[in-house]
Amino acid sequence: MIAYLEGKLVEKNPTQLILEVNGVGYCVNIPISTYDRLGEPGSKVKIITYQHVREDCLQLFGFYTPEEKWLFELLISVNGIGPKTGLGILSFISVEDFHRAIMEEHIDFLTNIPGIGRKTAQRLVVELKEKFGKLDLKKELKVDSKSQTEALIEQEAILALCSLGYSRYEAKKAIDKGKEGIKEKLTVEELIKKALRQVDRKQ
Template identity: 45%
Template sequence: MIALLRGLVVEKHPNQVLVETGGVGYDVTIPVSTFTKLPDLGGEVRLRIYTHVREDVLALYGFLTQDEKALFEKLISVSGIGPTLAVKILSGLAAADLILSIRRGEVEKLVKVPGVGKKTAERMVLELRDKLPAATGEEPGAPAAEALSPIDQDVLSALLNLGCARPQAEAAVRKAKAAGASLDFEPLFRRALELVR
């Protein structure tokens, strides 16, 4: 499975880029957000790749950042959203706006993306609301949340794996740190687990 592609930009279009590496040209479908940041023709690019395999198709979907690829993968996990529609969604809304719209349940904003109907938008909200990270500036007037350290992220991941909703898990990790819990994984995890219940 192809996960990363680095090479020269041979052709580029708003939804597609042709990347040559090792004498082979790879046709990669991309969202507009990736297209706008591509180098000029002949420039080197490094794309995170999602390889989509069906019985009749082998398609590559490329993203400049791992976060955008992860969001794409979350979108295609929603019933009724395939890779093509997921790219359209990422092209229609900036990643931060998309996350914010889903977390706030703004169906009317989501249906403005071509190909997204009301039922699909509602499914996106229902299935992804608690699975997406908080976008910066989500609470108007609230200070931006401090970034989580690698240990905090491990604790958060453990809480999510136990079935906790992301917003509550993030809040519990922050409260545990603020309450003076040790910065080691186990004590921080135990304190956060107590707070999330």
């Protein structure tokens, strides 16, 4: 079992990377959340890995954080959720927001994730809520007290910024910066405007 790979980043795209380790090139499947945090080709990278073995193939999946790998393994343990769907979920939503959606049984929020219908969302809640409840995830994942409504507004703002060409990581960073020092709740439109101001200041 390969626990992690550390070496030179040869090539990257939103779904895969090639990492050279001691003269061997490894092709690793990744979520967009990991892609957004990678350096440029030629830089040194450490990727936490999960080795998926089937009769007809062997695949490596890579993650930037232990939390992403942990959630991926839980996701593919759910009936009907394969590695491709697991990566899709991690590409769309943060570990913390997914945990919150499961614990609060927010089915409508989960169906915003591409490829997740209502029945699949219900299955995720049924199979994962008990597992989440047995662990001290608030401490482990640093889950804050943000309400589900706020989380949904933030996700909608992130999607809007992504549609403008920004990466999910860039969008999340701009939104977090735009919210600094603001105590009142913001609408999606207000959040997008504040995030765009942060982006404009960097250009």
